[in-house]
Amino acid sequence: MKRKSVVVFFVLFLLATGLWAGGKQEQTLPFEQRYMSMSWDQIVEEARGQKLYWYMWGGSDLINRYVNGYVAGRLANEYGIRLEMVPVTDATTFVNKVLGEKQAGRDSGGSVDVMWLNGENFRTMRAAELLFGPYADRLPNMQYIDESDSSIANDFGYPVEGFESPYGSAQVVMVYDSAKVPKPPSTVEDLLNWIRANPGKFTYPAIPDFTGSVFVRHLFYYVAGGYEELLGPFDPELFDAVAPRLWTLLNDLEPYLWREGKTYPETHTKLQDLLANGEVYFDVSYNPSEAASLVSQGRYPESVRTFVFDSGTIGNTHYVAISYNSSSKAAALVLANLLLDPAAQYEKSRPEVWGDLPVLNVRDLPKQWQEKFMRLPRSSSVLPPDVLSSHKIPELQATWLEAIEKGWTENVLQK
Amino acid sequence: MNKGLSLLILLAPALVVILVLFAGGLALGLSQSLGYMPIIGAYGFSLDAYLELLGSPGFLPSVLLTIFVSVTATGAAVTLAVITALSLRKHFVGKKLVSFLYQFPLTIPHLVVAVGMMMLVSQSGLLARAAYRIGLIGDSSQFPVLVFDDLGIGIILVYIWKEVPFIGLIALAVLQSIGNDYEEQARTLGANSWQTFRHVLLPLIVPGILPGSIIIFAYTFSSFEVPFLLGKSYPAMLSVLSYRLYVDVDLDARPQAMAMSILIALFVLILVVIYRRISEQLVRRSA
Amino acid sequence: MIGDRRALKGCPACSRAVHRIVIAAIVGAVLLPIIPLAVWSVSHSWFFPQILPSELSGRAWAYIGSPFSKVLSALANSLLIAGLVTAVAAMLGIPAGRALGLQRFKGKAVLEFLILAPIIVPGLAVTMGIHVLFIKLQLVDTLYGVALVHLLPSLPYMIMVMSGVFANYNVEFEQQAFSLGAGRIRTFIHVTLPAILPGVVTGSLFVFLISWSQYILTVLIGGGRVITLPVLLFAFAAAGDNAVTAALCIIFLAPAILILVFTSRYLSGESGAMGGFGRL
Numbered sequence: 008m009k010r011k012s013v014v015v016f017f018v019l020f021l022l023a024t025g026l027w028a029g030g031k032q033e034q035t036l037p038f039e040q041r042y043m044s045m046s047w048d049q050i051v052e053e054a055r056g057q058k059l060y061w062y063m064w065g066g067s068d069l070i071n072r073y074v075n076g077y078v079a080g081r082l083a084n085e086y087g088i089r090l091e092m093v094p095v096t097d098a099t100t101f102v103n104k105v106l107g108e109k110q111a112g113r114d115s116g117g118s119v120d121v122m123w124l125n126g127e128n129f130r131t132m133r134a135a136e137l138l139f140g141p142y143a144d145r146l147p148n149m150q151y152i153d154e155s156d157s158s159i160a161n162d163f164g165y166p167v168e169g170f171e172s173p174y175g176s177a178q179v180v181m182v183y184d185s186a187k188v189p190k191p192p193s194t195v196e197d198l199l200n201w202i203r204a205n206p207g208k209f210t211y212p213a214i215p216d217f218t219g220s221v222f223v224r225h226l227f228y229y230v231a232g233g234y235e236e237l238l239g240p241f242d243p244e245l246f247d248a249v250a251p252r253l254w255t256l257l258n259d260l261e262p263y264l265w266r267e268g269k270t271y272p273e274t275h276t277k278l279q280d281l282l283a284n285g286e287v288y289f290d291v292s293y294n295p296s297e298a299a300s301l302v303s304q305g306r307y308p309e310s311v312r313t314f315v316f317d318s319g320t321i322g323n324t325h326y327v328a329i330s331y332n333s334s335s336k337a338a339a340l341v342l343a344n345l346l347l348d349p350a351a352q353y354e355k356s357r358p359e360v361w362g363d364l365p366v367l368n369v370r371d372l373p374k375q376w377q378e379k380f381m382r383l384p385r386s387s388s389v390l391p392p393d394v395l396s397s398h399k400i401p402e403l404q405a406t407w408l409e410a411i412e413k414g415w416t417e418n419v420l421q422k
Numbered sequence: 423m424n425k426g427l428s429l430l431i432l433l434a435p436a437l438v439v440i441l442v443l444f445a446g447g448l449a450l451g452l453s454q455s456l457g458y459m460p461i462i463g464a465y466g467f468s469l470d471a472y473l474e475l476l477g478s479p480g481f482l483p484s485v486l487l488t489i490f491v492s493v494t495a496t497g498a499a500v501t502l503a504v505i506t507a508l509s510l511r512k513h514f515v516g517k518k519l520v521s522f523l524y525q526f527p528l529t530i531p532h533l534v535v536a537v538g539m540m541m542l543v544s545q546s547g548l549l550a551r552a553a554y555r556i557g558l559i560g561d562s563s564q565f566p567v568l569v570f571d572d573l574g575i576g577i578i579l580v581y582i583w584k585e586v587p588f589i590g591l592i593a594l595a596v597l598q599s600i601g602n603d604y605e606e607q608a609r610t611l612g613a614n615s616w617q618t619f620r621h622v623l624l625p626l627i628v629p630g631i632l633p634g635s636i637i638i639f640a641y642t643f644s645s646f647e648v649p650f651l652l653g654k655s656y657p658a659m660l661s662v663l664s665y666r667l668y669v670d671v672d673l674d675a676r677p678q679a680m681a682m683s684i685l686i687a688l689f690v691l692i693l694v695v696i697y698r699r700i701s702e703q704l705v706r707r708s709a
Numbered sequence: 710m711i712g713d714r715r716a717l718k719g720c721p722a723c724s725r726a727v728h729r730i731v732i733a734a735i736v737g738a739v740l741l742p743i744i745p746l747a748v749w750s751v752s753h754s755w756f757f758p759q760i761l762p763s764e765l766s767g768r769a770w771a772y773i774g775s776p777f778s779k780v781l782s783a784l785a786n787s788l789l790i791a792g793l794v795t796a797v798a799a800m801l802g803i804p805a806g807r808a809l810g811l812q813r814f815k816g817k818a819v820l821e822f823l824i825l826a827p828i829i830v831p832g833l834a835v836t837m838g839i840h841v842l843f844i845k846l847q848l849v850d851t852l853y854g855v856a857l858v859h860l861l862p863s864l865p866y867m868i869m870v871m872s873g874v875f876a877n878y879n880v881e882f883e884q885q886a887f888s889l890g891a892g893r894i895r896t897f898i899h900v901t902l903p904a905i906l907p908g909v910v911t912g913s914l915f916v917f918l919i920s921w922s923q924y925i926l927t928v929l930i931g932g933g934r935v936i937t938l939p940v941l942l943f944a945f946a947a948a949g950d951n952a953v954t955a956a957l958c959i960i961f962l963a964p965a966i967l968i969l970v971f972t973s974r975y976l977s978g979e980s981g982a983m984g985g986f987g988r989l
Contacts, residue, residue, distance in 0.1 A: 450839060451838025509735075510735075530965050531918075533958075534942075546756075547745070548760075664834070680838065683834035686834055694826070
């Protein structure tokens with residue numbers, strides 16, 4: 008009798024172990040292979056207890072507060088996820104990191120989980136297969152995004168295809184000191200005339216600074232007579248026809264620029280210092296609320312205002328992306344979704360928090376949210392959302408950018 | 423326990439660390455500069471990286487700038503160090519406090535000095551504002567460009583500020599050990615203070631501060647942090663250039679970064695060898 | 710000393726005036742870069758050509774104190790790493806210094822060169838080379854990896870100071886202790902240690918400050934994950950927020966000033982040692 012019960016017990020034990028191991032086996036399938044068939048609740052459950060490293064630009068105390076305070080707080084309290092923001096000065100830092108890890112064969116347990124990514128860096132990482140996805144459609148909050156908007160579906164003309172998810176939007180504005188420039192220009196033509204009439208009081212950051220690059224692109228649209236023909240893949244013939252007009256324009260402008268164009272401020276920050284100290288009267292910014300934030304920090308005088316060109320200013324979207332070798336992909340999805348939550352977008356838009364434009368399609372939101380967004384207080388230096396959106400023009404594809412940037416360095420800087 | 427073994431035990435731990443980190447780092451850097459980089463699948467041995475580097479348009483301007491900054495900073499620091507040491511050896515009211523302040527720059531990290539210097543000498547810095555107040559300039563653009571400029575003047579100022587006490591303390595020690603006898607003799611012979619300095623004191627001080635000066639020169643030559651913060655991006659000082667090549671997204675630039683590092687290290691090592699030979703000569707001479 | 714006060718041939722008033730100018734210049738030059746830091750850290754708006762800020766504010770300090778700024782954790786990291794480096798450097802450097810200071814042996818000159826070389830050869834160059842090895846050994850992105858790489862520029866200093874101390878050390882006291890029956894450990898604690906303590910303290914302060922001030926080595930090996938004070942400081946300096954940068958500078962300065970006060974009081978007269986600080 009005793010021996011039989013031992014055998015039975017043993018067999019049962021084996022069965023149990025087998026089932027347990029089999030179950031474990033199912034769980035150890037990598038996330039990439041399971042997430043498509045998981046429900047959102049299952050993803051949230053798996054994310055619980057995970058730790059996330061979000062690599063992003065860390066030079067703004069306002070953004071840092073939003074991410075480390077509000078976002079991290081909600082992730083911890085509502086989802087049990089620990090968020091660690093890793094500040095970087097330059098996005099290529101983390102592109103390099105993931106690339107290096109892939110080259111070293113480190114396909115899991117990567118050091119970078121989530122990244123604030125854009126344009127050229129997105130393209131580099133996509134091409135090198137460094138990103139996890141497509142994942143955007145798995146996020147419940149994507150229902151609030153207008154995916155037919157080409158400036159959301161494309162990151163610098165490169166189709167996103169779900170390998171990034173948006174979380175904010177940007178639009179270029181021209182910043183000026185109204186105490187020095189009581190009547191600002193409203194067209195590109197007027198600006199150029201103003202510069203010629205007021206030598207030494209305008210400049211733009213040297214390429215490859217992001218802001219300097221986008222300013223030059225506006226002038227590129229101007230000499231091309233509009234952007235419509237430029238959308239789409241890079242056209243070398245078209246570029247060769249238009250670009251020389253741009254270099255001539257910029258070179259002819261140089262004597263009227265700050266320091267007679269012999270040198271350009273190296274970064275956007277340095278241009279901001281120039282405006283703050285009255286050396287120039289204009290700044291270019293990718294963030295319509297940046298001027299207001301700087302005023303509240305005391306970096307800009309209170310007379311600073313913004314305007315957009317009648318012909319429009321370039322707008323784009325900020326995205327987050329997930330690295331292919333992250334070991335916290337479930338938590339990354341939860342973060343991406345949280346960033347699109349109406350409450351999070353609202354908080355982000357508040358001027359004293361960040362003032363970043365919401366990327367949600369406000370009209371798709373429940374009524375009470377629509378009203379909240381409409382009633383957001385705005386400082387006098389921030390343009391109303393309808394003015395901004397009615398003057399929004401798209402970005403060019405990344406190859407155009409590279410050609411323009413290279414051309415500027417060769418034809419303007421080194422001349 | 424025999425002597426050799428006990429010696430080994432005492433030295434081994436430190437030696438292992440230094441060998442692995444330092445010698446290993448240099449060796450790995452060297453091999454990568456010669457094209458052995460498994461990470462991008464390169465197993466070759468070639469001098470391509472060195473040739474590309476030497477031929478690149480940014481290299482020569484960087485070398486010239488780096489030499490200019492190092493020479494100027496070292497020269498000015500040594501000169502000022504000697505002048506201040508001459509004054510500090512006297513007795514005066516408040517000598518203790520001034521001596522304390524004199525040593526202050528020694529412990530302050532370079533980054534802090536760089537930030538402070540930027541706030542002081544930039545075109546909208548404190549000195550520019552003072553100049554405006556007393557009517558020397560009418561606009562901030564009239565103040566000379568001292569940071570993010572072509573000559574690296576802001577960088578030079580930072581190094582002068584840090585290095586003067588370093589050399590100065592050595593000069594002070596030398597002056598104190600010399601004593602006043604030589605000077606008094608010179609004066610009884612009719613020399614004025616300049617002649618005394620030029621022909622009596624200076625030759626006695628120089629051997630003492632020469633090794634230190636070489637160290638400063640080598641240090642300034644290979645420095646990174648200060649030019650990274652205060653320097654113009656083109657031309658960049660050599661260490662900054664090497665770092666930029668290293669973090670370039672194009673991993674093919676990495677061998678060039680290593681080549682640059684090896685060149686810098688070689689140059690500095692040669693300087694050290696010169697320093698040691700001079701030290702040995704001085705020891706022999708004084709013996 | 711008579712020579713000091715004897716009137717020099719030519720122009721006694723001139724030489725006194727020159728002397729005064731030099732002294733004033735020293736005081737001015739030392740304080741000048743530090744003053745804007747103090748003022749910026751509490752200013753709200755301070756535009757050209759204002760000599761004093763038009764508005765003061767505690768924003769920078771409030772931000773630093775807030776948990777969202779990571780300053781407190783960066784401070785903790787800096788202290789931890791510097792402490793770790795100091796402890797390891799002492800453990801490795803004291804015996805090495807003893808060997809170099811007390812004994813003569815073949816190849817000593819070569820060894821000394823090898824040990825001092827890391828002080829002169831730029832840390833960045835060596836770290837770029839060793840980076841690959843650290844990645845392989847999974848030391849990157851870790852506190853310990855950063856501490857290890859900080860040893861590179863700092864260990865030689867400890868060895869140098871300790872070898873100088875041991876060169877002046879009289880071994881006979883130890884031998885006397887042995888002959889009186891004391892064991893190794895007791896001898897070390899009661900005879901050796903007190904004698905070498907000033908040197909250990911000096912060396913430790915060197916090492917601490919060197920590790921405390923490291924920036925690019927931390928960035929390279931820490932991979933952005935290990936955030937120390939200089940890393941934060943640089944990020945804010947590059948972003949142009951002068952108030953926060955200045956406040957961070959002041960925090961960053963604090964140990965340096967403390968150490969200076971401490972050494973000038975208790976370790977006087979070691980001008981060579983003090984000069985070594987200039988390498989920071």
